[in-house]
Amino acid sequence: MNAIETGKALTGNRLSDGEVVFLTRSGAWSVSIDEAVIALEPQSEAALERRGEQAVAHNVVTEAYLIGVERSQGRVRALHIRERIRATGPSVRLDLGKQSQGTGGGFAPQS
Amino acid sequence: MYRYDEFDHRFVSERVAQFRDQAARRLSGELTEDEFKPLRLMNGLYLQLHAYMLRVAIPYGTLSGKQMRKLADVADKYDRGYGHFTTRQNIQYNWIKLEETADLLQELSEVEMHAIQTSGNCIRNVTTDHWAGAAADELADPRPVAELLRQWSTLHPEFSFLPRKFKIAVTGAPNDRAAVKVHDIGLRMHQNDAGERGWEVIVGGGLGRTPLIGYTVREFLPETQLLSYLEAIMRVYNLHGRRDNKYKARIKILVHELGEENFRAEVEAEFARQKELDVEVESRELERISNYFAEPAFETLPRLSTGYEAARAGDPAFAQWVRSNIAAHRKDGYAIVNISLKPEGGIPGDATSEQMRTVADLAERFSVEEIRVSHHQNLVLPHVKLDDLHEVWKVLAANGLASANIGKAGDIIACPGLDYCTLATARSIPIAQTISRRFADLNRQHEIGPLRINISGCINACGHHHVAHIGILGLEKKGVEYYQITLGGSSATDASIGTILGPGFSGDKVPDAIETIVNTYLNLRQGGDDSFLDVVRRLGHQPFKEALYAPA
Amino acid sequence: MPLLKDNDFIDDTWQRLDDGAAIPATGDILVSLARLLADFGKLSNRDGRLGVEFPNEERPGVLESFLPDLSLIALTFPKFADGRAYSQARQLRQLGYDGELRAIGDVLPDQLSFMLETGFDAFEVTERFPEEAWEQAASSISLTYQSAAYQPRRLHVWRLRWARDEGV
Numbered sequence: 001m002n003a004i005e006t007g008k009a010l011t012g013n014r015l016s017d018g019e020v021v022f023l024t025r026s027g028a029w030s031v032s033i034d035e036a037v038i039a040l041e042p043q044s045e046a047a048l049e050r051r052g053e054q055a056v057a058h059n060v061v062t063e064a065y066l067i068g069v070e071r072s073q074g075r076v077r078a079l080h081i082r083e084r085i086r087a088t089g090p091s092v093r094l095d096l097g098k099q100s101q102g103t104g105g106g107f108a109p110q111s
Numbered sequence: 112m113y114r115y116d117e118f119d120h121r122f123v124s125e126r127v128a129q130f131r132d133q134a135a136r137r138l139s140g141e142l143t144e145d146e147f148k149p150l151r152l153m154n155g156l157y158l159q160l161h162a163y164m165l166r167v168a169i170p171y172g173t174l175s176g177k178q179m180r181k182l183a184d185v186a187d188k189y190d191r192g193y194g195h196f197t198t199r200q201n202i203q204y205n206w207i208k209l210e211e212t213a214d215l216l217q218e219l220s221e222v223e224m225h226a227i228q229t230s231g232n233c234i235r236n237v238t239t240d241h242w243a244g245a246a247a248d249e250l251a252d253p254r255p256v257a258e259l260l261r262q263w264s265t266l267h268p269e270f271s272f273l274p275r276k277f278k279i280a281v282t283g284a285p286n287d288r289a290a291v292k293v294h295d296i297g298l299r300m301h302q303n304d305a306g307e308r309g310w311e312v313i314v315g316g317g318l319g320r321t322p323l324i325g326y327t328v329r330e331f332l333p334e335t336q337l338l339s340y341l342e343a344i345m346r347v348y349n350l351h352g353r354r355d356n357k358y359k360a361r362i363k364i365l366v367h368e369l370g371e372e373n374f375r376a377e378v379e380a381e382f383a384r385q386k387e388l389d390v391e392v393e394s395r396e397l398e399r400i401s402n403y404f405a406e407p408a409f410e411t412l413p414r415l416s417t418g419y420e421a422a423r424a425g426d427p428a429f430a431q432w433v434r435s436n437i438a439a440h441r442k443d444g445y446a447i448v449n450i451s452l453k454p455e456g457g458i459p460g461d462a463t464s465e466q467m468r469t470v471a472d473l474a475e476r477f478s479v480e481e482i483r484v485s486h487h488q489n490l491v492l493p494h495v496k497l498d499d500l501h502e503v504w505k506v507l508a509a510n511g512l513a514s515a516n517i518g519k520a521g522d523i524i525a526c527p528g529l530d531y532c533t534l535a536t537a538r539s540i541p542i543a544q545t546i547s548r549r550f551a552d553l554n555r556q557h558e559i560g561p562l563r564i565n566i567s568g569c570i571n572a573c574g575h576h577h578v579a580h581i582g583i584l585g586l587e588k589k590g591v592e593y594y595q596i597t598l599g600g601s602s603a604t605d606a607s608i609g610t611i612l613g614p615g616f617s618g619d620k621v622p623d624a625i626e627t628i629v630n631t632y633l634n635l636r637q638g639g640d641d642s643f644l645d646v647v648r649r650l651g652h653q654p655f656k657e658a659l660y661a662p663a
Numbered sequence: 664m665p666l667l668k669d670n671d672f673i674d675d676t677w678q679r680l681d682d683g684a685a686i687p688a689t690g691d692i693l694v695s696l697a698r699l700l701a702d703f704g705k706l707s708n709r710d711g712r713l714g715v716e717f718p719n720e721e722r723p724g725v726l727e728s729f730l731p732d733l734s735l736i737a738l739t740f741p742k743f744a745d746g747r748a749y750s751q752a753r754q755l756r757q758l759g760y761d762g763e764l765r766a767i768g769d770v771l772p773d774q775l776s777f778m779l780e781t782g783f784d785a786f787e788v789t790e791r792f793p794e795e796a797w798e799q800a801a802s803s804i805s806l807t808y809q810s811a812a813y814q815p816r817r818l819h820v821w822r823l824r825w826a827r828d829e830g831v
Contacts, residue, residue, distance in 0.1 A: 016138065017208035018162035059140045062158060080590050082529060086160050090530035092458055092540045096191055096206070097161055118820045122806045129803040133773065149744055150773055232744065262808040262820070268780035269753055269809075272746025349750045350722075384757060389810040396821040399828070 004072045006079075009036035010048040011086070012061030020086045020098070021061060023051055029060060032103040033076045033087040038069060076105055112175055112481060113258045113403045115223040123220045126227060126266070130154050131213035138210065153233060153271070155226030156212055159533050163207040166229040167219060171239040171257035171281070172200030172484040174224075176471040179482050181222040183467035189215045194467070196452060196460040198524055198575055199278070200238050200484040201229055205531055227265060232273045234264035234345075239281045240288045241485035244404060245447050245493035247439040250300050251308060253283035255401040256337065262396070263338055270345045274352035275360035277345070278317075290486065290602035292316045292325045293578055295362045296344065301331055309333050314344060314374070315366035318572035322608045323363045328375050334397075335390050336382075343382035351377070407479040407494060412444020416497035429504050431553060432515035437500065440493075448478070448492040448503060449485070451514040451522060455551045456544050459525040460488030469510040477503050486575075488524055489517065519556040520564060520629070521547045524575055528568030528585060529592070535568035537585025537592035542566050542621050549622040550629075559629060562643050563601075578602035580644050581628060582609045583621065594621050598628070598655060599647045612652055613660050624659055631658040666765075667786040667797055675787070677714060677735060687711070693735060696721060707732045716767070719747040723754040730760045738783070740768035749781045756782040756813040772800035782813035 010023040011033075021029035022036035030036065039045040045066060052064025068079035078084045088104040089097020098104035115123070130150075137147040151157075155166040167182070174182075182202055186194045189211055190204040197203055207215070219225060229236055237260045244252040260279060264270070270277070280294040291297025297313035309331040316325025332340055348362045351369075366374045423430045438447040450470060452460050462470075470490055474482045477499045483491035495503055507513040516522045523546060526532065528539030543566055550556055565579030569586075576582030582597035593615040600609030616624050631654055632643050647655070666675040680692045686705055693714040694706060706713050714735025717726065726733070736755060738748035752764055765785040766778050772792050779801060788797070807817040 013158055013162075015144075016210050018158055020161060056144070059138070062144045081587075081592065082160070082535075085529060089161065090540075091538065092530050092544065116824065118806055118823055122804070122808075122820065125804045125806070132799075132803070146743075146771065146773075232746075265808050266777075266804065267809055268777040268807075269749045270746075271777055272744050272749065272774075346750045346753075350747055354745055354747075384754075392810055392819075392821045392825060395825055399824060 004070050005038065005040060006068070006070045007038040007040040008045050008048065008066040009033065009038050009069045009076065009078075010052050010064055011036070011067055011083070012052065012055065012064040015059050015062050022087075023048060023055070023064075027051065029055070031098060031101075033069070033078065033105040034074065036069065036076055038071055038076070039066070112173060113170075113254075113400060119223070120220070122265070123223075123225050123227075124217075126154075126225065127213060127216045127220055130216060134209060134213055149231060149272075151209075152231040153228060154212075154216070155229035156207070156209070157230060157533075159205065159531055160529075161531065162205065163209055163212070164531070165204045165207045165212060165215065165226055166197070167202050167204070167224060167226050168229050168236045169201050169224075169484050170261045171237055171243070171254050172241050172486070173243075173254060174482050174484070175222075176474040176480045176482065178222045178224055179467050179471040179474065181219065181224065183464035183471070185215060185218060186464040186467065188218075193461055193463045195458075195527060196462065196484050196488050196490070198486050198488060198526070198573060199236060200241070200486055201236055202484070203527075205527075230276075231271075232275050232277075233271045234260075234267065234273075234277045234279065237261055237264070237279050237281060238289060238294075238486060240284055241483040241487075241491050242288060242438060242447055242493065243283060243483075244406070245440055245445075246284055246286075246288075247441045248286050249284040249441065250302055251283045252404050253281040253289075253298075253300060255397060255404050256298070256310075256334075257281050258400045258403075259338070259393075259397050260341075263341075269342075270349060273345075273349055274354045275357065275362075277348070277362070279341075285604070287602075287604040287606070288485075290575075290578065290606070292606040293318055293322070293575075293602055294325065296341065297325055298337075303331060307333070310337060312340065312344075315363040316606075317361055317363045318575060318577045319361070320358050320570050320572075321361075321363065321367075322572070322577040323367065324606050324608065325363070326366070326371050328371075328378060335394055338393055339385045339390070340378075340382055343378050343385055346381050347374070347377045407481075409442045409445060409494070410496070412442075412496065412498075414443040416444060419497040419500055422501035426501070428508075428515070429501060431557065432504055432513055433500065434557065435515045435519055436513075436517045442494075444497055446495050446497055446500060448495045448500070449517045450490040450492065450507060450512050451516055452489050452512075453516060453522050453547065454511055454514050455521065456548050458540050459523050459543050462490075466510055466512055469506065469512065473503055473506055487517075487522060489522070515553055516556055518561050518563070520550040520559055520562045521553075521556055522563070523547060524563075524565040524579070526566070526568050526573035528566075528574075532568060532573075534571055535585070536570070536587040537568050537594065538618070539566040539568040539574055539583075539585055542583060542585070542594065542618055545618075545622045546625055549626060558639075559633065560639060560642055562629070564625065565600075575602065576600075577608050578606065579609060580647065581625060583625075586615065591617070593617055596621075596624060596628075596659075598652055599644070601644060607648075610652070613656055627658050628655050631655050664787050665790060667788050668763075668784065670798055670801070672794060679716075691734070693737060696725070699729065703729065703732075714763070714765075717751065719745070719751070723751050723758060726755070726760075727758055730755075730758060730762075733760070733762055735763045735765060735785075736760065737765040737767045737787075740766060740770060740774075743769040743771050743774055745769075749777060752778070752782040753813070772796045775800045776804060776817070779816055780807065780809070780813070 025037040089099040280289040282289040283300040293316040299311040312329040313325040478492035523543040525539040525543040529535035566583040567574030567576040578600040595615040597609035691712040712734035716737040
């Protein structure tokens, strides 16, 4: 069985260095989309959004918003190409960004 | 070249300190993001997809070897070893940290550089002809006026919160290489029968969502009235430009909605009321600045160089590069060297820190220390002796900088697109890469002749696709990128806006489509002098449409 | 809200008069442009100074004949990024107005020096920022490249150069 879960993850850019980060289950922010906590239903989406507002108010991230993702075998893939590029790095410079640091999640932006 | 005096130094240092304080207040939480964003933007700092992006001003595209070397150092120390030269003659760094930005700006200030007004709703970096002061066809070097405008527009108290960004381009040559007709204000130098110089003032051009060619609001403005007149235009715009819709906020929309005559009347009435500007101070300053742009001490050389002719005859690769990358200099025995930042399969406008240092070295050894950035995202060594060209070419070739494709199919303008930019709807760079690989054969590029292919990754048109012979616009539908093709644009003296050819293509189909368009042109042209743009203008879109959309 | 004037927080002695309200016999009153135009006769013949809150959409030329009777003109910044009032301020100063020019609305320290340069001399501000923040903001840049300032505070670079090069 290779179950695919579809839901929402909360993402933003870190205030101090602009790095793309994702909210994790523990409430910390991770640079890897694979560690993102995923809301599978509307109530938990609203809860994530509240956590996002707090993180903005506390100047952790500049803005926080939900993105559509799917998870399979522990890897998370953003549904929109823009978010896949944010989660991995520039598709024209595979030597740069998260994809070059082992934090790029399991999916290339093109896939 | 212009050099800072103690006052310019003090001004920029104070500006860096001011930004350091603003950034600290943001990091401490005293300022909200909404309050800080316009402040950081006024210092060129964006938040892009992966990190902060810093756009550093290269005023009117002119820089010294020393400045280029600092740009390389900044790339290594604060970024990831490269930078991206833009269509506005600036450079962008893609991996900047907010915490380090003030330090970076301080380092830049040591070589008389800054990021002031490279973003925000203010008067942006003034651009000009990248061959200014060197071109054979020039009336006069436009850079003294460009520098005057740089100073006048810097932190202008009245015009720092305009309805929208504001771009001014200046040219001193009859052949427009500064795209003055597609700027908010374009200034073109003319000389009257009495031998006096003045400016044709063109207003309301622009690209983006609503591409328009500017119109001439004044045919001939005496040089001494320039700043007063610009203040009048800016004031009319600041007061009456739309602020209800950011997509209708540029001056071109105001001109369009008021009508050319009404707009002119508003400006002339405001100009007549301007009485406080101090013309004498302004003329003295222009005179002072002009001294910095005095012609370099060129040697008296013969028009022909035997060494150069011999190298050209004996080295076909060099000869080919000369044909595309060398332009006529105003001085006998000298040439303008255009350095292509468009290697086959490369990222248009990107240069590594090592390449920057190579160009800095070459400028110091062979080009009176001067470098230019072109709005085609290439670099220029403006003053190279014919005798030195072969040596310069060899160094460039050894560093991946000798692509012989200036003005050809491979010389593609591309914005950063969705690989970096938060506004983008589609990727631009991979499209540029695949097209440049498709046209990798340089002999074929030379056979095709002048061809400008520009790619933008969204409707904002940073890649200037509207004024390309072949323009490509990246859009998105339901998360899938697709690309619209326009034909017939030009940013030259006879500027025109390209129009859409037909339905768009997915990214992987774009190179085939471009190839079909180019082959159609080759079949239609009447000899090698009949350029792509000539053919499109003569025959219209129909033959290209037929070739592209014919049922298989 | 406190009023910032000459680097000091002072009490605002002006009274805002609603368009329908009766005109008080004494005291300084600030009225709308519509009220000014409708009731100028009554407003100008009383014991107390007169001010007007001038909208961003109007052309300052409308006020030209009223200027000798006005002691306060308030210009609005609906958002700090809406800069129309900077041009209005300069136009009013060019028309010869030399009374109080007050910035109201979204007035923040980081824009204070621009406001001073274009002719504002009073600022309705929030208490969010301490007095030092305003002082620091107004003095963070000591030079200017524009010759247009009303009562210049910063030093004009081009004039400094002229003086330097003339040796005066």
